[in-house]
Amino acid sequence: MDSQQLVKGLIEEEHWAFEKLYKDQFNPLKSYVLRNSGTLDDAKDLFQETIIALMKVIVKPEFKLNDNTKLSTLTYSIGSRLWLMNLRKKKLPIASSDISEMNEDFDTGQEGLEEKIEYEAKHQLIAESLKTMGEECRKLLEFYYFKKIKLKEIAEMLSYTQAFVRVKKNRCMNELRELVTQNPD
Amino acid sequence: MKNFIENIDHIEAYLNGELSPQEHSAFEKRIQTEPEIKEQVESVQDLIKGISFASEKKLKVKLDSVESKLNKESFFKSKEYNMSNTRKFRWIPLAASMAFLVAAGLFFLKPGTTNPDLGKLYAEYYKPDTEVIKEVLDRIEARGLATETNKDDEKLKAALIAYEKYDYKSARTQLSKFLDDFPEDQTARFYMGLTQLNMGNYALAIDYLQPLCTEETFPYKDQAKWYLSLGCTQIEGPDGIILAKKYLNQLVQDNSSAYQKNAKAFLSHME
Numbered sequence: 116m117d118s119q120q121l122v123k124g125l126i127e128e129e130h131w132a133f134e135k136l137y138k139d140q141f142n143p144l145k146s147y148v149l150r151n152s153g154t155l156d157d158a159k160d161l162f163q164e165t166i167i168a169l170m171k172v173i174v175k176p177e178f179k180l181n182d183n184t185k186l187s188t189l190t191y192s193i194g195s196r197l198w199l200m201n202l203r204k205k206k207l208p209i210a211s212s213d214i215s216e217m218n219e220d221f222d223t224g225q226e227g228l229e230e231k232i233e234y235e236a237k238h239q240l241i242a243e244s245l246k247t248m249g250e251e252c253r254k255l256l257e258f259y260y261f262k263k264i265k266l267k268e269i270a271e272m273l274s275y276t277q278a279f280v281r282v283k284k285n286r287c288m289n290e291l292r293e294l295v296t297q298n299p300d
Numbered sequence: 301m302k303n304f305i306e307n308i309d310h311i312e313a314y315l316n317g318e319l320s321p322q323e324h325s326a327f328e329k330r331i332q333t334e335p336e337i338k339e340q341v342e343s344v345q346d347l348i349k350g351i352s353f354a355s356e357k358k359l360k361v362k363l364d365s366v367e368s369k370l371n372k373e374s375f376f377k378s379k380e381y382n383m384s385n386t387r388k389f390r391w392i393p394l395a396a397s398m399a400f401l402v403a404a405g406l407f408f409l410k411p412g413t414t415n416p417d418l419g420k421l422y423a424e425y426y427k428p429d430t431e432v433i434k435e436v437l438d439r440i441e442a443r444g445l446a447t448e449t450n451k452d453d454e455k456l457k458a459a460l461i462a463y464e465k466y467d468y469k470s471a472r473t474q475l476s477k478f479l480d481d482f483p484e485d486q487t488a489r490f491y492m493g494l495t496q497l498n499m500g501n502y503a504l505a506i507d508y509l510q511p512l513c514t515e516e517t518f519p520y521k522d523q524a525k526w527y528l529s530l531g532c533t534q535i536e537g538p539d540g541i542i543l544a545k546k547y548l549n550q551l552v553q554d555n556s557s558a559y560q561k562n563a564k565a566f567l568s569h570m571e
Contacts (some may be wrong), residue, residue, distance in 0.1 A: 166363060
């Protein structure tokens with residue numbers, strides 16, 4: 116299987132693709148975590164965070180794998196930097212050889228623990244309301260707002276016109292907003 | 301004043317920095333002067349974050365199930381992972397850990413001594429509970445119908461539903477909160493044990509399950525013994541095996557136990 120197939124499988128959230136990624140990429144990251152004040156549990160948590168961050172990178176239309184960007188390099192790079200960011204927040208020791216990898220500007224879309232807790236509490240209700248919506252709305256909102264897939268591409272995937280998808284997306288947003296307002300608890 | 305649907309595109313363009321400088325400042329002025337617009341902008345921001353939150357959560361459930369499968373295949377087990385022994389205890393208060401170690405005789409969790417065949421055997425026999433949980437949920441439901449809805453029952457129910465949906469991380473978080481308030485609750489302790497077992501935290505699972513095996517009032521002692529035995533086989537060092545055999549033998553000797561056959565087969569494989 117080539118990397119392109121794996122990327123496609125990951126974007127489509129296929130079980131086999133995630134399993135392949137674990138089998139290929141977990142061990143190098145685990146070694147990195149163990150070398151830097153972490154445990155196997157930390158490595159497992161980090162690997163999930165890494166996959167989520169990786170998904171946000173690979174779904175972008177401009178993302179292309181080439182000889183210079185291997186999936187393994189990308190995964191390791193995202194994971195190791197995420198771990199260093201976690202360590203910095205916890206103020207735990209970092210192996211001196213790894214300090215050079217610190218990058219203040221690295222943005223993976225992850226947030227600190229406190230923000231994360233607040234974020235979870237605030238958005239749990241929206242998540243619950245989303246569950247009660249129709250499959251098409253849920254998919255559309257997830258594709259557009261989480262995976263950042265462009266309307267034109269969503270239209271192609273769902274065999275609709277772009278204009279229709281835009282109207283539909285806005286209607287779904289309105290429906291979600293109403294559901295949230297109706298259930299403020 | 302347009303309604304929400306008609307404003308969404310413009311709000312998103314504003315949030316994504318896609319408006320011209322003139323349009324941007326004009327819209328900012330509206331946000332400051334029109335409370336309804338301000339509320340709509342905040343609403344779009346919240347909804348987008350909520351959608352991402354839900355999508356991440358959904359993804360994590362999938363990843364948990366991949367992790368769980370790999371756990372059963374002993375993918376995460378190797379000599380390299382010896383450091384992981386420390387994590388098994390990271391959430392247990394020291395006193396509880398010590399009590400457990402003394403009770404179980406697990407004074408030393410020697411690394412690298414787990415029999416790899418036991419990993420396979422475990423994977424073959426271990427299945428998440430789908431039977432007892434139905435009964436327990438029905439009971440909570442019935443209690444809710446008979447009396448005024450109890451918020452604590454609702455919390456426990458939510459945790460158990462997370463377990464039922466294989467969302468073990470969420471189940472663990474919710475059960476942990478529930479046990480802070482009700483540390484003696486047998487159902488919560490049982491499912492915390494099973495959740496930890498599913499997440500590969502065997503020592504923690506044992507810590508929750510072992511006391512339940514001898515509590516007279518606990519109705520699912522056989523299940524606790526069965527899952528406890530399975531967890532013990534995954535503990536490194538000989539004491540886990542001794543403990544596993546002790547509880548498996550109890551199940552074998554109990555003619556009324558639904559686990560008698562499985563326990564007998566498991567024991568014969570171990571030997």
